[in-house]
Amino acid sequence: MGQALxxxxxxxxxLQSGNREVRAVDDIxxxxxxxxxxxxxxxxxxxxxxxxxxxxRLLPEGIASxxxxxxxxxxxxxxxxxDAGIRAVRGSQIAMIFQEPMTSLNPxxxxxxxxxxxxxxxxxxxxxxxxxxxxxxxLEQVQIPHASDRxxxxxxxxxxxxxxxVMIAMALAxxxxxxxxxxxxxALDVTVQAExxxxxxxxxxDTGMSMLFITHDFGVVAQxxxxxxxxxxxxxxxxxxxxxxxxxxxxxxxxxxLAALPENLAKPSSTAPSYQLSGxxxxxxxxxxxxxxxxxxxxxxxxxxxxxxxxxVRAVDDVxxxxxxxxxxxxxxxxxxxxxxxxxxxxxxxxxxxxxxxIDGQELTGLSARELRPLRRKMQIAFQDPQSSLNPRMLVExxxxxxxxxxxxxxxxxxxxxxxxxxxxxxxxxxxxxxxYPHEFxxxxxxxIGLARALVLNPExxxxxxxxxxxxxxVQAExxxxxxxxxxxxxLTLLFITHNIGVVEYLSDQTVVMYKGKIVExxxxxxxxxxxxxxxxxxxxxxxxxxxx
Amino acid sequence: MTKxxxxxxxxxxxxxxxxxxxxxxxxxxxxxxLLVFGAVFAPFLANSAPLLMYKNAAISAPVxxxxxxxxxxxxxxxxxxxxxxxxxxxTGKRILLFLLGGVVAALLANLFVKPPVLxxxxxxxxxxxxxxxxxIMPPIxxxxxxxxxxxxxxxxxxxxxxxxxxxLLGTEENGADVLSRMIHACRISLSIGFIASGxxxxxxxxxxxLMGYFSGIVDMLGMRLVEIFEDIPTLFLxxxxxxxxxxxLYMMMVIIGVTSWxxxxxxxxxxxxxxxxxxxxQAAVAGGxxxxxxxxxxxxxNGVAPLLVAVSFGVASAILxxxxxxxxxxxxxxxxxxxxxxxxxxxxSTFNWWMAVFPGGAIFMTxxxxxxxxxxxxxxxxxxxxxxxxxx
Numbered sequence: 013m014g015q016a017l018x019x020x021x022x023x024x025x026x027l028q029s030g031n032r033e034v035r036a037v038d039d040i041x042x043x044x045x046x047x048x049x050x051x052x053x054x055x056x057x058x059x060x061x062x063x064x065x066x067x068x069r070l071l072p073e074g075i076a077s078x079x080x081x082x083x084x085x086x087x088x089x090x091x092x093x094x095d096a097g098i099r100a101v102r103g104s105q106i107a108m109i110f111q112e113p114m115t116s117l118n119p120x121x122x123x124x125x126x127x128x129x130x131x132x133x134x135x136x137x138x139x140x141x142x143x144x145x146x147x148x149x150x151l152e153q154v155q156i157p158h159a160s161d162r163x164x165x166x167x168x169x170x171x172x173x174x175x176x177x178v179m180i181a182m183a184l185a186x187x188x189x190x191x192x193x194x195x196x197x198x199a200l201d202v203t204v205q206a207e208x209x210x211x212x213x214x215x216x217x218d219t220g221m222s223m224l225f226i227t228h229d230f231g232v233v234a235q236x237x238x239x240x241x242x243x244x245x246x247x248x249x250x251x252x253x254x255x256x257x258x259x260x261x262x263x264x265x266x267x268x269x270l271a272a273l274p275e276n277l278a279k280p281s282s283t284a285p286s287y288q289l290s291g292x293x294x295x296x297x298x299x300x301x302x303x304x305x306x307x308x309x310x311x312x313x314x315x316x317x318x319x320x321x322x323x324x325v326r327a328v329d330d331v332x333x334x335x336x337x338x339x340x341x342x343x344x345x346x347x348x349x350x351x352x353x354x355x356x357x358x359x360x361x362x363x364x365x366x367x368x369x370x371i372d373g374q375e376l377t378g379l380s381a382r383e384l385r386p387l388r389r390k391m392q393i394a395f396q397d398p399q400s401s402l403n404p405r406m407l408v409e410x411x412x413x414x415x416x417x418x419x420x421x422x423x424x425x426x427x428x429x430x431x432x433x434x435x436x437x438x439x440x441x442x443x444x445x446x447x448x449y450p451h452e453f454x455x456x457x458x459x460x461i462g463l464a465r466a467l468v469l470n471p472e473x474x475x476x477x478x479x480x481x482x483x484x485x486x487v488q489a490e491x492x493x494x495x496x497x498x499x500x501x502x503x504l505t506l507l508f509i510t511h512n513i514g515v516v517e518y519l520s521d522q523t524v525v526m527y528k529g530k531i532v533e534x535x536x537x538x539x540x541x542x543x544x545x546x547x548x549x550x551x552x553x554x555x556x557x558x559x560x561x
Numbered sequence: 562m563t564k565x566x567x568x569x570x571x572x573x574x575x576x577x578x579x580x581x582x583x584x585x586x587x588x589x590x591x592x593x594x595l596l597v598f599g600a601v602f603a604p605f606l607a608n609s610a611p612l613l614m615y616k617n618a619a620i621s622a623p624v625x626x627x628x629x630x631x632x633x634x635x636x637x638x639x640x641x642x643x644x645x646x647x648x649x650x651x652t653g654k655r656i657l658l659f660l661l662g663g664v665v666a667a668l669l670a671n672l673f674v675k676p677p678v679l680x681x682x683x684x685x686x687x688x689x690x691x692x693x694x695x696x697i698m699p700p701i702x703x704x705x706x707x708x709x710x711x712x713x714x715x716x717x718x719x720x721x722x723x724x725x726x727x728x729l730l731g732t733e734e735n736g737a738d739v740l741s742r743m744i745h746a747c748r749i750s751l752s753i754g755f756i757a758s759g760x761x762x763x764x765x766x767x768x769x770x771l772m773g774y775f776s777g778i779v780d781m782l783g784m785r786l787v788e789i790f791e792d793i794p795t796l797f798l799x800x801x802x803x804x805x806x807x808x809x810l811y812m813m814m815v816i817i818g819v820t821s822w823x824x825x826x827x828x829x830x831x832x833x834x835x836x837x838x839x840x841x842x843q844a845a846v847a848g849g850x851x852x853x854x855x856x857x858x859x860x861x862x863n864g865v866a867p868l869l870v871a872v873s874f875g876v877a878s879a880i881l882x883x884x885x886x887x888x889x890x891x892x893x894x895x896x897x898x899x900x901x902x903x904x905x906x907x908x909x910s911t912f913n914w915w916m917a918v919f920p921g922g923a924i925f926m927t928x929x930x931x932x933x934x935x936x937x938x939x940x941x942x943x944x945x946x947x948x949x950x951x952x953x
Contacts, residue, residue, distance in 0.1 A: 359847050381852070388849030395840035403841040405862040414858075415848035465844060 016043040016084075017222045018067070018190055023081030025059075025066045028074070036062040038246035039080075044190070044239070049216065049223040051233045051254065054243035055269075055484035056455075060226045063243070064192050067224065068106050069098050085190070104134040107183035111195040113175035117167040124163035127151070127182045134186045150181040153218075154211060173204035177211065184215060192224045197232065201346040202511065206555035209235055228484065230273060231557030234258055242266045258559060272489035273559065274514035299373065300334035301505045302358065302391075302473055307331045307367035309350070309357050324365075327353040329529035331367075335473070340499065340506045342520035342537065344513065344552070350529040351509045355475040358507065359393050360384060371473060389419050392466035396478035398458035402450035408461055409446040412436075412468050419469055432468060438501070439464045439494060456487035460494070467498070473505045480515060492519055513556045517541055525549045576866070579941035586937035589930035596927065599747040601639045604632045607701035607741035609685040614696035623690065624699070626676070633674045635748065637666035682707035701729070703738035705745040705897050710736070717913050731915040733905055739919060742897035746920075749898045750927060753814055753883045754876035760818025762872060765825025770856050772826065773833025780830070787823040795820045795882065803891045810893050813886065817879050828871055832864030839863075866942040873935030877928040884924050899924050 025037035037059045044050040052060040065071045067083055069090060083090040085106065090098065110116040118126060127150060128143040138146070144163070151159035154177040167175055176196060183191055193212070197205035209232065216223060225236050233240055237254040242265065250263040261267045270276060308331075310324035327350040335341050345351045356362040358369055360376055369376045371390055379387070395401035403411060412432035413425065422428035433443035439460040450458060459479055466474050476495070480488040492515065498504060508520055516523055516537060523540040525533040525548065533546040544550045580586060605612060610623040641662040645655050682704055684690070708714065712726065714736030720729060730739040772783035799816055806812060836842055837860070845859045886892045887900025888907075899920040906916035 356843070361843050361846055385849040388847060391847075393844065393847045395844065397840060401840040401844065403845075403859055403863065406859075414854065415850060418848070418850050418854075462844075465848075469848065 015046055017046045017086065018224070019043040019082075019084040020063075020067065021082040021084065023063070023066060023083060024079050025062055025071065026077050026079060027062070027071075028077070035246050036076075037066060040241075040243070040246075040248040042239075042241050042248065042251055044222045044224060046189075046222055047216070047220045048238040049225055049236050050239040050241065051225045051227060051237035052241050052243055053227055053230065053233050053269075055228060055486065057245075058243040059246040060243050061194055064108070064194055064224055064226055068102060068108055068192060069093075070108070103130060103188070104186045105188050106190045106192065107186065107188040108192040108194065109176070109179045109183050109196050111198050113172050113179060113199060116179055117175055119167050122164050122166050123151075123170070123178045124148075124165075127178070127185050130182055131185050146185065147181075150185045151178070153184065153215065154178070154181040156181070172200055173208060176200060176204075176208055180208075180212065180215070184219070184221075187219060188221060190222045190224065192226075194226045195228070196225075198227070198229075202513075202557075203346065203551055203555040205232075206557070209557070212236070229557060230258065230270065230485075230559045234559045235557050242269070269485060270559075272486040274489065274492065274512065274518040275559070277489055277492065277518050301337045301372060302333075302335040302507070303368075303370040304331060304333045304335075304354075304358065305368050305370075307333075307354070307357060307369065308365045309353050309362055310365040326350075326529045328357060328364075331526075331529075331531055333524060333531065333534075335505055335507060337472075337505055338499075338503050339522055340508055340520045341522045341524060342516040343507060343509045343524050343526060344511065344516055345526035346511065346552075349526045351526050352477055354526070355393070355477050355507060355509050359391055359475060361393070385418075389469045390471050391473040391475070392469060392471040393475045393477060394459070394462045394466045394479045396481055398455040398462070398482055401462045402458055402465075404450050406449070407446070408432075408436075408448055408450070411461070411465055412446070415465075416468055421469070432464075435464045435467050436461075438467070438498065440490075454487075455483055456491065459483065459487075459491055463491075463494070463498070467502075470502075471504075473507070475507045475509065477509045478511070481510065481512065488515070495519065513541065513553060525552070576938075576941045580934075580937045582941075583933075583937055585933050589933035589937075592926055592930040593934070596747045596751055597639075599744045600751050601635055603745045603748060604628055606699055607703065607705065607738070607744045608699045609682040609702060609704040609707045611685070611690060611693075611696040611698050614690065614693045616693040623685070627680060628674060629676050630670045630674045633670040634666050637670065638663060641666065680704075682709075683711040686711060701738060701741045701744070703728075703741045705737060705742040706895075707738070707741075708736045709738075712736075717909065717911075717916070719913070720915055730919050731913070733902065733916060734909060737897075739902070739915060742902060743899065743919060743923060746897045746899050746902070746923075749810065749883065749893065749896060750880050750924075753810070753817070754880045754931070756814045757817035757821070757879040757882075758872050758875045760815060761822040761875060762825055762868070763822075764819070765822035766829050766861065766868070768822070769826035769829030770833055770861065773830040774837055774856060774860070776834060776837075783826070783830070787826050790820060791823045793820050796885065799882070799886055800889075800891065803886070808891060808893055810896075813883060813892075814879075817882050821875060821879070824871055824875070825868060828867050829861075829864060832867065833860055836860045836864055867939075870935050870939040870942065873931050873938060877931035877935075880924070880927055880931075 020043065021041050023037055023040050024035070027034045027036045040063060042050060052063060054060045062071065062076075066076070066078065067090065078091055081091065085101065090101065093101070117123065121129075124144065124147055127147040128140070131143045131146055132138050135143075148159045148163060151162060156162050156174060156177055162170075167178070170178065180196075196212075197208050200208065212223070213236065215221075223236075225232075227233060227236075233254060240252065240254040240257045241248050242250040242257070242263065244265045250257055250261065250266045252262075257266065258270070261270055307328055308326070309328040310326050312321040313323045313325060314320065315322045329350070331354060333341075343351045343354065353362055357364050360369075360379075364377055367377070371387065374387060376384070376387065409429060409432060412435065413422075413428040416422050416428045416431065417425075422431055429446065433446055436443050436445055441457060441460050441464070445453070445457075445461070450461070453461065462479070480491050483491065495506070496519065499506065508515075510516060520537045523533075523535065523537045524531055525540065525546065527548045533540060533544065533549045540549065541553065544553055581590070599606065604624060604627075608624055608627075610627050612624050613620060613622050641659060645658060648655075650658070690696070703709070709726075709732070714723075714732060716732055716734045716736040718728060718732045718736075720731045721727065722731070728738050728740070730743065733739055733742065768783055768786070772780045795817060798820060799813060802812060802816055842855065842859055845855050850859070883892065883898065884900030884903070887898045888904045890901075890904055892898055892901050902916060902920035903924075906913060906920075909916065
């Protein structure tokens, strides 16, 4: 290791939560050489963000305490600095960028003003004109097109990727020696993520800064880091050069994390017969379970006093798709491509503008709520966000038995409760969980309950809307394996909406790629992933950060 | 950070705990509790008739003979509520049983409680009631409409002024005990607050819920309706109705209720607009659940929190409306009310401080208490504040 810019020695950070003390960071030591990148990787709650915030001393004063440890930055201990001292370091020598590009820029100031303010704060003698010049140069450096025009733009006028570029420009404006990046690409689409990562590597080469990069994605680690530290429950369980840690993990936890990546999961041999997907239908004698033809979901854009419809957002634009019985069809695409809208439109949660949807040969569009009710048994949905997918005021028991009651499943309440506990056991939860409220569960458990709720009506078809995206990789692996085993037992047909290519490869039989409301490519998963035809699919697959082992 | 998995406190319980955390709000609840106690047990707290007496080797309870239908009903409702608190039932069943119990109690009270039509309070001070072996009198031995004619009260006696009789808060112009009147007036204040707010809440939730859930054209028409009702001046409508139909407490409750639901409708609408796109509501739709269940079981409990805040303020303003009307001399005549007592204080030719301070103080305290409760609720519900208090 070369000369260390940042050296963290035996750092502990305790957080006061009510009367309890949480050991968020427990005795970690690592160092970052000049011009190199150190990645902290771990699952949510492992303390990686708290470690980064400890370095820059951004944790709230009364709550966080450091019982021991040293943070040596250029040989100076940051923990012993007073407020004025740390302010001089922050921004000018250590800069930070955050995960959420939506909230980390101030919406009422133009992006130019925000960057010049940071500049002039650290260089008080800089004139306005010079600051503006420097700002435009910084924006050009992060490859914002037409930087001088963008100077007076407000954050809402920029896309998520551009906002993250502005954040980076702001962080780099004062030419810091260390950049702390806290999951800077997690909220971005994979193609945008690839661009931002490339940009950050280029800027590192140009300026020679060091980076402390926090992520949960091993693919990103492989692309960015020279050094990696794996965190588990506040402890750094493994530290080393990234190539050796990723290739030959020593600690069992690292091995377990790497094994849980969808691309490393042992793929079960698919028992479902393979069909050829096509817009018109499939080329077998069996008719598809779900047949979507010419589906359009347009949202009107209304303007003016009279709320005249001036244009439409074409969320789903003329999509035809046949989903054969017993298959897992993955629907892939970036955020805003209309994949979620398509999934909801199939279940009639979103009213289609035009087109037909048939399940089991029965037409769904144009039915009233009453006519639709018996058909609802056949199709269910599971959601992405474990926080909002379960009603916080309801017992799990009520959530599971109420739909059964409405659809006349089970003779009486006792039988329904018995059925509900069987379903809970089938998603590998304890039957006593029936008598609990959602806030008592972890994210993975909530997703299992969400699946159980979808299963109580014994449906033939389930739309899984990004059900694993909010989960840690090990929990995601469990849910995926569970999904496959349930599919086997119940001969389920799934429409699996996701943006994670690794999950697609592991889980699905067929893959459908959506781009700007249209389907651009479809086919067997192996074929689509190995030899993509459409340029967008090629770009998408190339952008996926992969861990090549 | 991660939540303690052992934390099995339900949402309602945690809101309740946070609401009660302040000191002021404890006093507020204590005051409201005192009012409820006074309202329910008024005939036993302040009455000219003895509670129990022993005469000619027989125990009798004259208070019970003179219990009015209303007294009996209020008592019955109180015990029904206490009983429902004990039983472990769902909220819906509780409300249903409560309403059912109310109707049954009203029927039974009307059938079986037959108080004498004319009560002559002077009789209670004759030998028939005083010449006994022993008797237990209520803490305040004067009924609210007992004008103490036989005792030669000249009226408007300051507290502790009279010799031979104790009037803790003095007497009013007709000679009746002020404290006794105030205790009996609790009932009007509480009932007008709760019933008027209850009516407003019912209309507001239904209208607001439909507006929020369906949005679009329903929302637009509903909002216009809300705006129309917001423009009705409640006080002048009340004055008009009193002029036309005479003074009736129940009519006042209905009018205050019918004109003040618009605020609740707005709250419910906003909550429902937010909630209807939540995944669990979508899941309920996908499960084919009926609309009433989606609206009232899945959405309402999640949107009810800001409503509780509004209700506590609404109760306070309904009490004020009634006090205003009574103060203007348009309130109920036969039963005492705090506003009416204030009116007496003003109309009197001399300034009698006890006639102004005590009822005025009671109105002030009650409105203050409800506002404190409302604010405590609001703070308890606000997720930002609760996060702060947990961190610090």
